[in-house]
Amino acid sequence: MKTQARILLDIDEIPKTFVNIIPYLKNPLPPPINPETEEPLAPEALERLFPKECVRQEVFQGKSVPIPDEVREAMVRFGRPTPIQRAYGLEAALKTPAKIYYKREDVSPTGSHKLNTAITQTYYASKEGIERYATETGAGQWGSAVALSCAYFGMDAMIYMVRVSYEQKSYRGTLMRTYGAEVVPSPSDKTEFGRRMNKEHPGHPGSLGIAISEAIEDTLAHENTRYTLGSVLNHVLLHQTVIGQEAIRQMEQADEIPDYVVGCVGGGSNFGGLAYPFIANERYSESKFIAVEPEACPTLTRGEYRYDFGDTAGLTPKLKMYTLGAEFTPPSIHAGGLRYHGVAPTISSLVLEGRIHPIAYDQVPVLEAGRLFAKTEGIVPAPESAHAIKAAIDLALDAKKKSEEKVILFNLSGHGHFDMAAYGALLDGTLS
Helix, strand or coil: CCCCCEEEECHCCCCCCEEEEEHHCCCCCCCCCCCCCCCCCCCHHHCCCCCCCHHHHHHHHCCCCEEHHHHHHHHHHCCCCCEEEECCCHHHHHHCCCEEEEEHHHHHHCCCCCHHHHHHHHHHHHHHHHHHEEEEECCCCCHHHHHHHHHHHHHEEEEEEEHHHHHHCHHHHHHHHHHHCEEHHHHHHHHHHHHHHHHHHHCCCCHHHHHHHHHHHHHHHCEEECCCCCCCCCCHHCCCCCCHHHHHHHHHCCCCCCEEEEEECCCCCCHHHHHHHHHHHHHHCCEEEEEECCCCHHHHHEEEEEEEECCCCCCCCEEEEECCCCCCCCCCCCCHHCCCCCCCCCHHHHHHHHCCCEEEHHHHHHHHHHHHHHHHHCEEEHHHHHHHHHHHHHHHHHHHHCCCCEEEEEEEECCCCCCCCHHHHHHHHCCC
16 A cells, blocks of 8 residues: 555644744735825725735735634535545656655545635625625636635625636636525626626626626625635735645645745746645745646736736736736636736746746646546646646656656645536537
8 A cells, every 4th residue: 555645634734823924024015006196005995895904914014914703614514624645547658756645625625725715705704794796707716716615604706707618618607696695797787897898899708807806896896895805815815824834834744844845836826735834834945836837828928027907907006927918808718716817026026036947738638637637646637737747747747757756846736627618619529
C-alpha cells in the first residue's frame, strides 16, 4: 500500500487567522484610484459597494486577520480542513521521479474553493444588517458559493452569470436556484448596461467584465444590497489563505518542501489562497510559484501592467494590474472562471517582482491533461483546475528528463462534474 496517499488535518487545525500578503510585497501596493480625478480613492468610498469589514481588510497593512468563530464553524460544516493527496496514479503514468501532491478544494459542497471567501464575506454582510448580495459568476463556482452562503446566513442572492457559461453549464444555474438564488444570463435585461449590450451586440457571449458591471449597477440601485466579489481584490485572496496554511501543515506532515507551487489564474483567488502563505514563509524562499492561465485570455503573459477598470462599463475604481483591457471579450472557452481581462493587483505586483512565474496553455492540451488526471486519479477536474494539472505534468516530465526528484504541489481548485460538455467536445474531436 502506498504511504501518505491522503494527508489529513484535525478540525481544530483549521487556521485561526488569514494571511495578508501586502506586508510581504517588496514595494507598496498601488492604491485604487478614482477614475474621474485619477487620485487615490478613499477607502470609505467603497463602503456603498462592500461591507465595511471587507473594506477595512482591503487596505489593512498587518500580517494577519483573525477569523471569526462563526466563520470557522461554517468552514467545518462545509468541509474544512480539506485533504492533500499524493498523485501516485499520475506519477506512475508519467514514469516520473517527481512527487506530485494536490490540495483538494473540490470536496466542498459547491465543488470548489470559492466557498471560503463567500462564507466570510456573507458573514460580515449579515452582521452589518445587509439583506441582499449581487454578484457575477463565470463558470458558476463563485455563484454557487454565494448562493449557498447566502442561504446559510439568511440573505438573498442575485447572480449575473456570463451567458456562454450559463448555456454551457446549465446545471450550475440549477444548483444556484436550488440554494435559493436568482440567476440570469449576462448580458441580461435586468440592468441598463445589460440591455444596452444586448441591443448593440445581439447574442453577445458575455464576459466577467460585463457581468461585474451588471452586478454593480444592481447594487447601486438597491439600498439593501451590497456587491460581493469572488476574486481580484485583496480581501478575497486574504480569505482564501486558509488553503495554503493547511497545505503547509500537510506538507510538513509529509516531510516535504515543494519545489513548485502551482495554480490556475483568472482573477487569482485559488492561486493566491494556496501560494500566499508559502510566499510569506521564509522556509519556502527557494520554492517557485507557477501561475497558469489560458492562451485565450493571457492576462499575465501578454497583458499590460497599468491602471484599468475592473468591469466593462467603467463603474469600478481603477486598479493597477496586468490587463488585456476592460473591453476585451475572451473567446468562449470552457474554463469560464479564467475569462477575466485583469488579475489581482497583489498577484500582478508579485509577477512584476519576479516572484510568480506565469505561463499560458491552449484549452485542448489542458483538457487532455484533465482527462489523464481523471483516468489515473479518478477525479474529473474543472477545466480551470486542469490548467494547473497541465503545468504539473509538464514540470514532472521535465524532472523525468533531468532525472530529478522534484516535489510539485498544485491546487485542485474544483471538480468538473458540471463541465461534461467540455470533456464531451474533447472526446468528440470538436474542441478547438
